[in-house]
Amino acid sequence: MNRISDKIEIRQETADDFPEVFTINRSAFGQDNEAKLVEALRNNPKVFVPELSLVAAVRNKIVGHILFSRIQIIDSMGSIHESLGLAPMAVTPEYQKKGIGGKLVRKGLERARGLGFNAVIVLGHEHYYPRFGFKPAAKWNIKAPFDVPSNVFMAIELVKGGLKNISGTVRYPNEFETV
Numbered sequence: 468m469n470r471i472s473d474k475i476e477i478r479q480e481t482a483d484d485f486p487e488v489f490t491i492n493r494s495a496f497g498q499d500n501e502a503k504l505v506e507a508l509r510n511n512p513k514v515f516v517p518e519l520s521l522v523a524a525v526r527n528k529i530v531g532h533i534l535f536s537r538i539q540i541i542d543s544m545g546s547i548h549e550s551l552g553l554a555p556m557a558v559t560p561e562y563q564k565k566g567i568g569g570k571l572v573r574k575g576l577e578r579a580r581g582l583g584f585n586a587v588i589v590l591g592h593e594h595y596y597p598r599f600g601f602k603p604a605a606k607w608n609i610k611a612p613f614d615v616p617s618n619v620f621m622a623i624e625l626v627k628g629g630l631k632n633i634s635g636t637v638r639y640p641n642e643f644e645t646v
């Protein structure tokens with residue numbers, strides 16, 4: 468019971484956390500782009516879901532952040548299916564590989580399910596996200612809007628059949644173009 472991940476609290480971020488969230492993203496990614504992406508998404512009420520911007524806190528220090536925002540899947544008929552994208556997520560380098568990222572993902576998926584979302588799409592490490600149940604999005608004929616190896620573009624159904632009859636190309640909010 469003395470693992471650091473046992474002392475971690477996952478909670479919704481508040482405005483007081485914004486500077487620390489910026490710093491965590493900058494230090495984890497080694498650049499400002501993702502930190503600025505989080506700020507831009509927060510300022511777009513059409514895609515930002517406050518309940519799905521979560522921080523990991525150990526005592527009062529924020530050491531991780533995860534964001535899920537609204538995205539769309541456009542099918543071959545041009546129909547729009549609303550969905551959710553996981554991006555970005557970051558854990559302060561000194562706190563990585565201690566299970567904090569995993570806690571953020573699991574709590575985020577649970578909350579997203581509770582909010583009624585059916586699925587989550589992620590572009591990420593092929594060996595990391597499958598442990599949470601993500602599978603290549605190609606399984607549902609869901610494609611990225613850019614060229615990526617198919618095993619890094621993944622999806623998870625939050626409810627049984629959450630992606631049934633949903634296929635097409637993901638459309639990310641314009642804010643992602645700056646990353």
Ligand SMILES: CC(C)(COP(=O)(O)OP(=O)(O)OC[C@H]1O[C@@H](n2cnc3c(N)ncnc32)[C@H](O)[C@@H]1OP(=O)(O)O)[C@@H](O)C(=O)NCCC(=O)NCCS
Pocket residue numbers: 495496554555556557558559562563564565566567568569570591592593594595
């Ligand atoms: C990805 C990240 C959020 C994971 O957070 P974390 O708290 O270290 O995650 P956990 O402790 O739950 O899991 C660690 C596992 O992730 C794996 N992992 C981390 N980065 C990885 C990478 N670039 N490629 C493959 N696996 C990776 C570790 O190898 C480890 O695997 P193990 O459990 O088999 O040892 C963190 O490493 C990070 O901030 N990375 C930099 C930013 C980033 O790449 N974000 C994700 C893309 S949006």
